[in-house]
Every structure is written in structure tokens, then in C-alpha cells.
Amino acid sequence: MRKQPKSKGEVFCPHRSSDIKPKTSAYGGFEFLDLSVPADGSTYVEGTFAPHLHMKGIRSKRKTIRVIPYANEYFELLVPNGFTLADMKQFADENGQEISDGLQKMLDEEYPYEITPLSYESKIPYLGEYLPIRILPDGDESGGYFRDGAVYLKPGLTGEEIREAVLRLLGEMAYGIFKEKLDRFAKAMNLRYNRLAIDDGRRSFGMYNDVSRDIFLSRRLLMMNDAVIDFLIVHELAHAEEFSHGSEHDALMHSIMPNYDECDDAFHETCSRLIKQGWI
Ligand SMILES: [Zn+2]
Numbered sequence: 001m002r003k004q005p006k007s008k009g010e011v012f013c014p015h016r017s018s019d020i021k022p023k024t025s026a027y028g029g030f031e032f033l034d035l036s037v038p039a040d041g042s043t044y045v046e047g048t049f050a051p052h053l054h055m056k057g058i059r060s061k062r063k064t065i066r067v068i069p070y071a072n073e074y075f076e077l078l079v080p081n082g083f084t085l086a087d088m089k090q091f092a093d094e095n096g097q098e099i100s101d102g103l104q105k106m107l108d109e110e111y112p113y114e115i116t117p118l119s120y121e122s123k124i125p126y127l128g129e130y131l132p133i134r135i136l137p138d139g140d141e142s143g144g145y146f147r148d149g150a151v152y153l154k155p156g157l158t159g160e161e162i163r164e165a166v167l168r169l170l171g172e173m174a175y176g177i178f179k180e181k182l183d184r185f186a187k188a189m190n191l192r193y194n195r196l197a198i199d200d201g202r203r204s205f206g207m208y209n210d211v212s213r214d215i216f217l218s219r220r221l222l223m224m225n226d227a228v229i230d231f232l233i234v235h236e237l238a239h240a241e242e243f244s245h246g247s248e249h250d251a252l253m254h255s256i257m258p259n260y261d262e263c264d265d266a267f268h269e270t271c272s273r274l275i276k277q278g279w280i
Pocket of ligand 1 (some may be wrong): 235236
């Protein structure tokens, strides 16, 4: 059972790629081609940040490839019969950036709120708190950091540059913080995954690919508090044991997180707040 968003066009719950059933008539009991790759055609280096494309290829009688984007940041590709995973990889390498840019544009166009432009007076969401911005000391060429309950940034940035600088810092920090949590929960749950990749999801904060057994977590998840981050991590890890959403996946999560329901509510509240503030 797939969880529904609280309101249409807003925030979706995290989910694993295979939960999304194609809407097209091409769906018909054959294998899917599941592929998650960096949008810019590069090879992902574990520990780094890279926006990914999550795609499901569906073979059909058509001669050309049709890309169908979904608001939960997932792509359905209708591909000719005989199309292989290697073909899909090549297609992603050649067209990924354009496809990714198209999705970002779609999310921006659907965005229903007015955003207050960022300034040095703005507060920055980080691990469930809102931190002030401070100016880097003279001569500090580091490009910024989070330290002592504040975000240190270069002076003279525009609102958009402040946003980009914050997101870049989150991307740099995410792997270290998430990896420690992921491995701790994997041990507690006695589950294995292959690799953690840091992604840039705005509607899907976590993803589990059941072919590669890779877990993808968005750098934007670092804006949420520890309990919500743990909730998302346990959710994705539980897919390593239980393929589908449903009572068994729920039971597994409840066994690790007795406060599951509170975390679920907190996740949705956090998403509603962050989307109104323009962070996701
Ligand atoms: Zn899920």
C-alpha cells in the first residue's frame, strides 16, 4: 500500500522505486529495467553528493523512447522491446541532465507558495533547528561551514546564492552523518544494503533500489530533526527485508521505532513547513 500525500501536488512520502506502478497500458507482468544514476552522466563516487535520476524502463512495442516524469521525482521510460539496461544507461548518460532539468522546472511550476527571498537575516533549517547566518572571518576562503549553532557564509551573496551555498554545505556533510546512522540501524536490524548515495530529492527524501540494494538519501533531509532522519533511514532499510509497503514493512518499522507514528506525523509536518519556506 502506498502512502498518499497529505495534499495533491505537495509532499509525497518516501518510497522505493518499485512501489510505483506504471499508469500506462504497457504495464503487463514483465520485468522492469530499474536504474538510478547521477543526472549529469558521471559515475557516482561513494561519499559525494550527486543529484540522481531514478528511472523505471518498461518495454513496449513502440520504436522510440518516451519519458514520463512524476511529481515524486521518478521517471517512467517506455522503451522498445529488446531495450536493455545498458541501453537505458546510455540513454541516461546522454539525456540525463536535460531530463533532470525538466523535472526541476516541473516542480518549480507546480510550487504553490510565495517564497520570501533569503537574506543574511534569514534562519537556516538544520537538524530540526533554525540557525542564524554569520559572516566568515576575513581571509577565510573555506566557502563556509556549520559551527557553534550558526551557518558561516561569505559576505555579499544574493538570496539565491545563500540558498545554493547552504545546499552545497548540506551536500558535503550528508554522507558522514547519514552513513553513521545507516550502519547503526543496519546492525540493529540485521540487514544489509550495498551502498549509500547522497541525492537531492525534494519530494522523495529516500529511495531503495531493490536490484542494486543501494540506498539514496537526499541532502535536504539534513534540514529535518534526528528522529525524522532516523525514521526515513529505517524506512529505507526496512525495504531491504520487505519489498512492499504494507503491514509487514510497517511491523518491521514499529519493532525498531516504537515512536513510529509520532515520527510519521513529524515528517509530514516538517515537509509542509519546509515546502512553504521554499527549501524543498
Ligand atoms: Zn518506502
